[in-house]
Structures are given as C-alpha cells and as structure tokens.
Amino acid sequence: MTAINITDWNTWYGDFQVLNNINSEFKDKSITAIVGPSGCGKTTLLRSLNRTAELTDNFRYEGSILVYGHNIYADKAEDARRHIGLVYQTPVALPLSIQENVLFGPRYYGERKRDRLTAIVENCLTQAALWDEVKDKLNKPAFELSGGQKQRLSIARALAVNPQLLLLDEPCSSLDPLSTGLIEELLVKLAMNLPIIIVTHNLFQARRIANETVFMLNGKIIEKDLTQTMFNNPSNEATRSFFSGAIG
Amino acid sequence: MNNNVGNTFFKIISAVIAFTCSLLLIAVLFFMLRESLPVWQMTRPLAFLSGTDWSPIYPPIQLGIGSMLASTLWVAFGALIIAIPLALACAIFLAEYAPQWLAQLLRPALTVLTGIPSVVYGFLGAAVLVKFFEIKFQVSSGESLFAASIVLAFMVLPYIVVNSESAIRAVPPEYKLSALAVGVSKPYVTMKVIVPLAKKGVLGSIALAFGRAAGETMAVLMIAGNVLRFPESWFSRGEPLSALIALEIGSAVPHSLHYQALFAVGLVLILVVTIINILINYLVNNNEMPRY
Amino acid sequence: MNKVIDSFLIIIFWGSGLFLLLSLISLIAYLIVQGGSALSLDFLRLSPAGSPLGTEGGILPAIRGTLHLILIALTVAIIPALFTGIYLTEYAQPSFLLNTMEVLIQSMAGVPSIITGLFVYAWGVVQLGWGISLLAGGIALGIMIFPVMVISIRDCLRAVDSDYRLAGAALGVSPAYMLWRIILPQSWRAIISSILLAMGYAAGATAPIMVTAAAISSPTSGNLLEPVMALPYHLYILFNEHISLDNAYATALLLVIMLLILNSAALALTHNGTKSRR
Secondary structure: OEEEEEEEEEEEEOOEEEEEEEEEEEEOOOEEEEEOOOOOOHHHHHHHHOOOHHHOOOEEEEEEEEEOOEEOOOOOHHHHHHOEEEEOOOOOOOOOEHHHHHHHHHHHOOOOOHHHHHHHHHHHHHHOOOHHHHOOOOOOEHHHOOHHHHHHHHHHHHHOOOOOEEEEEOOOOOOOHHHHHHHHHHHHHHOOOOOEEEEOOOHHHHHHHOOEEEEEEOOEEEEEEEHHHHHHOOOOHHHHHHHOOOOO | OHHHHHHHHHHHHHHHHHHHHHOHHHHHHHHHHHHHHHHHHHOOHHHHHHOOOEEOOOOOOEEOOHHHHHHHHHHHHHHHHHHHHHHHHHHHHHHHHOOHHHHHHHHHHHHHHHHOOHHHHHHHHHHHHHHHHHHHHOOOOOOOHHHHHHHHHHHHHHHHHHHHHHHHHOOOHHHHHHHHHOOOOHHHHHHHHHHHHOHHHHHHHHHHHHHHHHHOOHHHHHHOEOOOOOOOOOOOOEOOHHHHHHHHHHHOOOOOHHHHHHHHHHHHHHHHHHHHHHHHHHHHOOOOOOOO | OHHHHHHHHHHHHHHHHHHHHHHHHHHHHHHHHHHOOOOOHHHHHOOEEOOOOOOEEOOHHHHHHHHHHHHHHHHHHHHHHHHHHHHHHHHOOOOHHHHHHHHHHHHHHHOOHHHHHHHHHHHHHHHOOOOOOHHHHHHHHHHHHHHHHHHHHHHHHHOOOHHHHHHHHHHOOOHHHHHHHHHHHHHHHHHHHHHHHHHHHHHHOOHHHHHHOEOOOOOOOOOOOOOEOOHHHHHHHHHHOOOOHHHHHHHHHHHHHHHHHHHHHHHHHHHHOOOOOO
16 A cells, blocks of 8 residues: 655755656555665655655755645644654653653644543553663653663653654664664564654664665666665666765 | 643733833933924034034034044044054953863953943043052143044943853854864964954954943943043043033933933934944844843 | 064063053052042932032932943944844845945944934934933933944954854754744843943943933933933033042042953853853
8 A cells, every 4th residue: 555655756855956857656555765876866765755854944845745645844834743753863852751852743732631641651661662761760761761761761752642654763772772673673663553654774773674665866766666676676777886885 | 722822912012011121212212302393493514513613602603522522432443453452462362262261251351341230440541540640740630532543442341241252152163173173274264264263253352342332321421531622632531421410410401402412412322323233233244132 | 684674573472462451450459549448338329418419428310320321322222233133144135235234234333322312312302302311311321332232242243153054944944933943042141241242341331322312410210211320421410620639530430340241251151151061
C-alpha cells in the first residue's frame, strides 16, 4: 500500500534549485532509507515532507506531495506537521521533565485526561525502547539523559502525537554503536505499523533495517529499489559507484 | 483549536504593538520638524548651521549654531581620540589575555561603569577634574572642552570595550590557530590577524560611542563651560548643542521663535546622531545589535 | 625587535584592563570617602531644609520622586517592549519590513536623551497641557528605556537554544505555545535582569526629566500633574548652585549605591540561570 506519493517535486532556496523533479512512492508499514552524498538534497526532501523546509527564507516549491492520498500542502503548516513526525540529527531534550517531554505535543493538542496522558507516556516510551530505563524517574529533568536516551526520547515525543508517518534525519550519527543498535531495533518494530523514512549516511544501517533504499544525487532521485537490489545489483552506474564507495 | 486561536491572537497583538512602537523615531522626528518649521522657513539651513552668532531673543535676531555644533563635534571626537586606544587595548585584553578570574571581575565592572548615571560622571568631573586643572594650571576656570572630552571618554569607554570584545570573540578561532601555528607570537597574531577581522564590529561600536558622546547632556553641562563662543581650541570653553537645549528650553516661551529655534537645534542633533547610526548599520551590516 | 614590541603590547593590554578596574574601584571609593559621612539615615528620611534649601535636611522627596518616575517609566515601557521583542524574535519573517523596524528601534536607542525630553516637552508638557509634571517625566523616561529594553529582550530570547524551536515546529506546535512552555521559562531571568538594568538607566537619567518633570523643590506627593524632585537632578542643583558639596557627594553616593544594587541583582539572576538546562 502506498503511503506517500511525491509527484514532480521541485524546490528552490532563492534562485538555487535544491530538488529536481522528484517522483517517488513510499510504501506503508516499511522502512525506506534515503542515501546519497552530502548536499544531494536528502534533508531538504525530508523537510519538504514535514513542511519545515518552508521555515527557511526564500523557499519555493512546485509539485505535490500526497500522504495517504491527502495533499499535505493544502493544509496549514502546523496541521500538516502534526501528522508527520520528524526526529532530528541532534538529540533534543526540551527543558522539561522526561514525562513532559513526551506529553509536549498531546498537551498542546488539548489532551487533559490524566489516565490517557499516563497511557501515552508509557506507550510511547515503550515503543521508543526507553520505558524500562526511565520509568522510575519520569519526573526528572530530561537533560540528564544520555545522548542515545535523548534520541529515543525524541522518538517517543514524535510518536505521542500519533503521526501517520515517521521521518528521521540521520538520527544515529552522533550516537555510539550500542545506542544506534537499540534505535535500529525499535525502528524495525515501529515499521510494522507505520511508514518510516530515514535519511542516513551509513550504508550499513540502510542495509540492516531498510526494506527499500533511495539513492539521491544532486537533487535528483537516481534509483530506488529493494535494499538488497541496490547493494548487489543496481541498474545505475552512479548507484554502483556510490555503494561501492567510489563516490560520496 | 484553542491553541491556534490563542497564537493568532497573540501574534496580531504583538505585531500591532511592534509596528506602532517602531514608529516612535518617526514621531519624534516629525515633532521636531513641526515645532521648528518656521525657523527653517526663515533661515537658510547652511546659515543656521554655520553662523556663529546665537541671539534668539533680543534683536537683531541671529540664529547660528555654528559655535555649538563645533563644540559638540570637538568634544565628541576628542572623547573618541582619548577613548579608542584605551578601549581597544582593554577589549583585546579581555578577549585574549585576561585570566578567567580577572575577566570575571572586569566584565561586571564594565557593566557597572555603564550604569553609573551621567550626572555622577559630570559631578565628579566638575568637582575633581576641573578643580584639578584649576589648581595644576593656575587658571580661574578649569572647565573646558578638553575636560569634557576626558569625562566623556570615560563614559563611552565601557561601551566600546564591550562591543569590541564581542567582535573580537566572534572571529572564528581557526584564524588564530592557523596564524599561531606558523610560529609567530600572540601579540603579533592579535594585531595583524584578529583585530583586522574584527574591524566591522569595532567600527560599529565606535560609531555608537560617537553618538553617545555627541548626545550627552549632563556631563558637558557641568564641565564644558557653557560659553556661547566659537571654541578656539580643545582647551577653550564651549557649549555643545545638547547643553544649549537643556539650558535654554526652560526659559523659552512655548511657540516663540526662541522655542522654535531650540527645536531646530534638537533636530540637527538627532539627525547627526541618527544618520551616523544608520550609516554604520549599513556599513557593518550584520544583525548583531550592539549593547547599549 | 619583535620581542620588544610584543612586551610593549602586552604591557599595554594588561595596563588598560587594570586601569579600568582600578578606575571603577577608586571612583566608588572616592564617593564613599567624600559622601559617606553625610549619607545618614536622617539624610534619607528628611526633606531639604536650610537656606538655601538643601544645605541641611535630607533628600526624601527626591528619592520618592525618582521612585515614582521609575514606576511610571516601567509601566509605560515594559509591556510594549516585551511584545515588540517577542514579535521581532519569534514571529516576524526576515524581510525588508523586519529590517526597517529593527533599524528604527536601534536608532531610537541612540537618540540623545535630551531629545526624548524635548519631544515629550513639546507633546505632553506644552501641547497636551500637562505642564512640568511627573507624568511627562515618567513617559519621557519610558520612551528612553523602551528601545534599550527591546534590544536586550531580543538578546535574551535569542539566547534560548533554537533546537527547541525546531523540535516544537516539527510537532506542529505554535510559537505562542513554545514561548509559554519553553522559551519564556528559559529566559525570564535574563529578561528580568534586563528590566533591572533599564530601571537603573531610568533612575539616573537627568536630561529628559530636567525639561519635563523636575523641580528644584517640590513636595513630590505623587500627584501626576505636579513637578517632582528627583535624585539626579537634585545632585545637579546641589552642585551647580553651590548649595552643598557634602550633600552632593552623599546624593551621588546614594545614586551609585542604588545602581550597584540593581546591577548586582541583575547579575545574580543571570549567573544563577547559567546552570544550563540542556
């Protein structure tokens, strides 16, 4: 089932064109990795999906992005962003308690009932593989957590507003291998219910967890296929070079 | 969506307030212009600015602020000449040489210095510095533009230091590190690499200081001598524009020519200071708002 | 040769720093020495007396006047400054309009305080007929501190980690909510500190109140439309009219002590808050 449909998507920052005629589909209940050298536009693509690209001045776009058939650029930006979760590269712990970090979105959207809030906290922290580590200190300030824990907290925070889609921008690049492993594990579990798109510099990570992989270069999608195929038998020459380490 | 309504409401209110308040400057300029209009219609601006006779009440009415303008410029530039080398050295010291504990003493000290009211500086300048000049040089009056420049220099010093230090700190460390790696000494790197790179910020702070010195009223009121004559030298007494306004506005009958002339003086003062500020804003051209 | 220049430069750098530090210390010490004896409790409690007025007695009405003036100035300036600072930092999109507003406000901060006084004189004292009054003086001071406060508040808000804003935006949360829950809680100390410093600035300003509010002698009853006495102006009069050098020193000392208290409070607030809450 297709979760996301990107059609003829072009973006500019001022006069500089970043994304060039992106056409692609992303499946539901699976993990898709986007890889490519620095500057190829993968972050911009991600931010186009959650509508934070337009926060930078002089951003312009053309084309359409449909999430479950719905044009996300038709809504107000805040409403669109609510349904699309994004986890950044830098683990961000809001200056609140661990619990309040998770509940930050739900409280904003008006959730008041005590039992529902408690359920959300436990639910999301469990899905983010963090519950066991913090269940006894939910009221402690989140900044005391380690980098890996903060990143899992960010995932929990994103999950708390029930997104239709989860985007991650190089979420493990500042983490140690152990934390990375934990996060990769939890992403695979999440993907049983949610489409996940992950931008990563780490090809091995893509191979470990992504069902499909997209290779981008200079603002274009060069090739997209099952991860297995991308690694072993890509059709495109550039893809082959990248995956064998010759470029990027 | 309660929160969104709240947000929109808040955004609109703050926008309205922000817009209205930004117009404050325009309101002030407008008022100055309106109150002084008859004067501009009466005299040629050039004659007003350069004429050295100021006699706004008793005929023959002469409206020339040349002497006062000269005093303002002299006192302000004089202050800068004294302050800049000292302030720059201190900024460099703070940014590059001061040990942590000393820097932590010095920075609050600078903030305190900026917080001391100008009237206190004026008072101390008059009670101590002027007296000192009178005794040391055996003159009847120690008041002079020079004395005023010294006190003004002291007043603007902290501002130049604080803003220059920021500019120096803002220089990316790679420059310093690469220069040092070549093997030259630290003072050499400071003078030849870092300070030139911090030029913009330093110049910005100097322009700011000029504005403060030119606009300062109390200190010059108490020290410059308040003599309505064209100052012949730095050591003459004089009456800067700000002092002129402060001294005469009280006795000027509202809407009389004298009153209007004083507003014309005010307009000149604010234009000089504002134009320099705006110019430097564009030249320096970064959004680093200097600390006042 | 280079070594000589280096040593010379280093001496200059160190010298200037120490000179500045010593200047402040000697300034305050001198004031204490000269004014300390006259600064008694009575001095603070009583009204000016003697002939000419001010040679004896105290400066109570001036203290009251200054406090009233600060109160009005803050009332006039705080809310607009907060809203303006917040708007410029959290809402306004980078554009020509934003740039213009910033330049206007920054230029306003550079306007000589005597001009601000003149403006309120023309508009309030003369046109609106308030006469030399507490109201006019308070408003003049409020206008004077407003742009300075906006600039400080902007700095305080910007100092809050922008990662928080990004995280909030990704959740679809509004700027107002971010302000309420994250940004203001993180920056309120710095903002209060800015307000304290602005208070100090208003307390010490003489030129604007000289032309709009100050009187050499006044009961300073709190009546908005009456002239008031104020500490900085009183200092000026005591000295300029050769009334009492001792009392002048005491008044100056009082002013500086007030400033030191405000500055210390401001510093204490921001130092406590540097326990980073990342």
